[in-house]
Amino acid sequence: MSGAATILLVDDHAIVREGYRALLQQQPRLKVVAEASDGAEAYRLFKQVKPDLVIMDLTMPGFGGLEAIKRIRQWDPAARILVFTMHQNAAFAVQAIRAGAKGYVTKSSPPEALVRAAFDILQGKIALSADIDHELALSRVTETPVATDVLTPREFEILRLLLAEKSTEAIAAILGLSPKTVANTRYLIKAKLGVASDIALVLVALRQGILGAEGERDEIAPL
Amino acid sequence: MSGAATILLVDDHAIVREGYRALLQQQPRLKVVAEASDGAEAYRLFKQVKPDLVIMDLTMPGFGGLEAIKRIRQWDPAARILVFTMHQNAAFAVQAIRAGAKGYVTKSSPPEALVRAAFDILQGKIALSADIDHELALSRVTETPVATDVLTPREFEILRLLLAEKSTEAIAAILGLSPKTVANTRYLIKAKLGVASDIALVLVALRQGILGAEGERDEIAPL
DNA sequence: GCGCCTGCCGGGCAAATTGCCCGATTTTTG
DNA sequence: CAAAAATCGGGCAATTTGCCCGGCAGGCGC
Numbered sequence: 001m002s003g004a005a006t007i008l009l010v011d012d013h014a015i016v017r018e019g020y021r022a023l024l025q026q027q028p029r030l031k032v033v034a035e036a037s038d039g040a041e042a043y044r045l046f047k048q049v050k051p052d053l054v055i056m057d058l059t060m061p062g063f064g065g066l067e068a069i070k071r072i073r074q075w076d077p078a079a080r081i082l083v084f085t086m087h088q089n090a091a092f093a094v095q096a097i098r099a100g101a102k103g104y105v106t107k108s109s110p111p112e113a114l115v116r117a118a119f120d121i122l123q124g125k126i127a128l129s130a131d132i133d134h135e136l137a138l139s140r141v142t143e144t145p146v147a148t149d150v151l152t153p154r155e156f157e158i159l160r161l162l163l164a165e166k167s168t169e170a171i172a173a174i175l176g177l178s179p180k181t182v183a184n185t186r187y188l189i190k191a192k193l194g195v196a197s198d199i200a201l202v203l204v205a206l207r208q209g210i211l212g213a214e215g216e217r218d219e220i221a222p223l
Numbered sequence: 224m225s226g227a228a229t230i231l232l233v234d235d236h237a238i239v240r241e242g243y244r245a246l247l248q249q250q251p252r253l254k255v256v257a258e259a260s261d262g263a264e265a266y267r268l269f270k271q272v273k274p275d276l277v278i279m280d281l282t283m284p285g286f287g288g289l290e291a292i293k294r295i296r297q298w299d300p301a302a303r304i305l306v307f308t309m310h311q312n313a314a315f316a317v318q319a320i321r322a323g324a325k326g327y328v329t330k331s332s333p334p335e336a337l338v339r340a341a342f343d344i345l346q347g348k349i350a351l352s353a354d355i356d357h358e359l360a361l362s363r364v365t366e367t368p369v370a371t372d373v374l375t376p377r378e379f380e381i382l383r384l385l386l387a388e389k390s391t392e393a394i395a396a397i398l399g400l401s402p403k404t405v406a407n408t409r410y411l412i413k414a415k416l417g418v419a420s421d422i423a424l425v426l427v428a429l430r431q432g433i434l435g436a437e438g439e440r441d442e443i444a445p446l
Numbered sequence: 447g448c449g450c451c452t453g454c455c456g457g458g459c460a461a462a463t464t465g466c467c468c469g470a471t472t473t474t475t476g
Numbered sequence: 477c478a479a480a481a482a483t484c485g486g487g488c489a490a491t492t493t494g495c496c497c498g499g500c501a502g503g504c505g506c
Contacts, residue, residue: 013309013330015337019242086236107236114238152482165423168463181484187465198421200388206429375453391492404455410494 004031005122008049010042010056010068011035011084020055020084020114027115039068046072046079053118054081058092066099073100080121084114090135091208093128103127150192158185163205227254228345231272233265233279233291234258234307243278243307243337250338262291269295269302276341277304281315289322296323303344307337313358314431316351326350373415381408386428 007024009032011017021032034049036042038060046054054072058065065083072079082103083096093104102121105114109129117127128136151159161171168186172179195201230247232255234240244255257272259265261283269277277295281288288306295302305326306319316327325344328337332352340350351359374382384394391409395402418424 015246015330015332015334016239016242018246018334019239022245023238023241107238109238111238111241154483162422163426165420165426167420177483178485180486183463184466184485185483191465197388197390199385199425202422202425203386203388377454400454401456403457406492407456407495408454414494 004029005052005118006031006033006049007118008033008042008045008051008054008056009035010037010039010054010060010065012037012057012060016057023111023114024055024118027118030115030118039064039071042068043071043075047075050076052080053122054079055084055114055118056081058083058085058087058096066095069096069099069101082114082117082121082127088131088135089207090132093132093136097126104132105129106131151189155185155189155192158182159189159205162186162189163202227252228275228341229254229256229272230341231256231265231268231274231277231279232258233260233262233277233283233288235260235280235283239280246334246337247278247341250341253338253341262286262288262294265291266294266298270298273299275303276345277302278307278337278341279304281306281308281310281319289318292319292322292324305340305344305350311354311358312430313355316355316359320349327355328352329354374412378408378412378415381405382412382428385409385412386425 007030009017009020009024011020014037017035017037021035024030024032033051034045036045036056042054042056056065056068060068065085069081069083072081077100079100081101082105083093083101084105084107085092086107088106088108096104103117103126105117105127106129108131113129117129120127157175158171161174166174168182169179171177172182175182190196190201193201193204195204230253232240232243232247234243237260240258240260244258247253247255256274257268259268259279263286265277265279279288279291283291288308292304292306295304302323304324305328306316306324307328307330308315309330311329311331319327326340326349328340328350329352331354336352340352343350380398381394384397389397391405392402394400395405398405413419413424416424416427418427
């Protein structure tokens with residue numbers, strides 16, 4: 001870190017990247033040296049340019065931010081990654097930090113927050129923006145556990161299929177289980193997440209980031 | 224429009240506004256003269272500065288973009304509003320245009336698209352970014368009607384309550400109806416939207432923008 | 447006025463699903 | 477190894493769903 005710190009910028013919106021770059025370039029000690037628009041490209045570029053810091057969004061097409069964080073950290077356990085996203089959501093932050101991110105700043109933060117977080121991380125600190133600090137604190141007191149903590153892998157799997165609009169029977173067929181087992185598990189999931197209806201289930205899943213963080217969208221009709 | 228066209232920029236993320244302003248200021252014929260961070264502020268500022276063009280995001284805290292568009296257009300039917308949002312979603316675009324927007328550009332578009340759309344609108348044209356063009360075309364052929372078109376007001380009301388995690392019985396109580404009626408209506412809604420499960424219902428509603436466009440989020444614990 | 451259509455309200459009833467119990471394996475963990 | 481947790485699935489009452497029905501009110505054309 002002799003001269004300026006090198007930065008890899010990852011966001012799927014070119015326009016958005018443009019803005020951040022302008023913002024960051026105002027800092028003489030920061031230098032954006034590469035940009036990527038999805039997780040795969042981010043991983044590839046990271047290995048190539050070895051930036052001092054990665055600033056990236058979570059929600060991207062293809063394989064998303066979380067996956068990219070994990071892969072990058074696997075390749076270089078010392079990688080410093082700052083998540084910069086619109087999601088003011090404790091669950092996302094927890095997942096990101098666990099995946100190996102060193103910071104989480106929301107786009108609602110004042111512009112300085114991003115710059116400050118960048119410097120903090122470069123100095124080895126963990127950086128969270130104020131709103132996420134608050135969300136995390138709240139999630140502590142209200143004790144809404146992140147789904148991945150409370151659900152077993154199998155339950156998680158079934159939940160994912162449910163959110164893909166699969167019926168209980170379809171899931172049974174896919175996993176080679178009795179429909180009864182799936183129905184039971186489905187009940188268990190709802191109990192664990194503390195919801196009563198299917199509708200609440202989807203909404204909770206949304207907030208928890210099970211759905212929505214990655215590109216879930218069922219494929220567009222091929223025409 | 225003798226000198227540069229005046230622009231009001233509306234987006235809840237200060238950082239994001241920063242970026243767009245930089246982008247727009249590169250055009251000598253465009254001048255950002257005001258910024259707002261939510262619908263109410265946008266409306267207030269519009270009346271005050273009377274910009275030639277409003278560029279705004281849809282999803283914002285407080286009263287959202289759609290509502291702001293309607294109010295601004297009500298106050299000045301000649302107002303030119305360009306929606307600039309991340310939602311690559313035909314239903315959103317339809318609603319925005321119907322509310323009175325003159326253009327709809329997604330943030331995934333190349334940076335030039337925004338500038339071009341701005342000029343197009345200033346010349347009285349309707350501007351849609353290429354991806355939305357495509358989404359709208361698709362939604363035509365696949366004929367997935369916007370929910371507001373196919374649902375009766377009552378049905379819409381019940382759908383909204385369902386999405387607020389109310390049970391069938393709770394809704395019956397709220398609206399003073401028989402639970403049976405609500406159940407029947409619920410069935411009708413699903414039939415009209417062509418979905419089989421509650422889960423699919425929520426997901427479709429999401430895509431249609433019934434939920435999600437405006438800030439739906441149940442209030443944060445007051446502490 | 448008289449049909450006619452559409453939206454709204456709700457009964458009825460078979461079929462399916464949910465909610466919640468249970469026990470039997472297998473794996474994980476201390 | 478012993479305890480705990482996870483996975484799988486049966487059973488069964490209670491509820492809900494899916495789909496039929498008829499009745500009533502309001503708007504619209506004639």
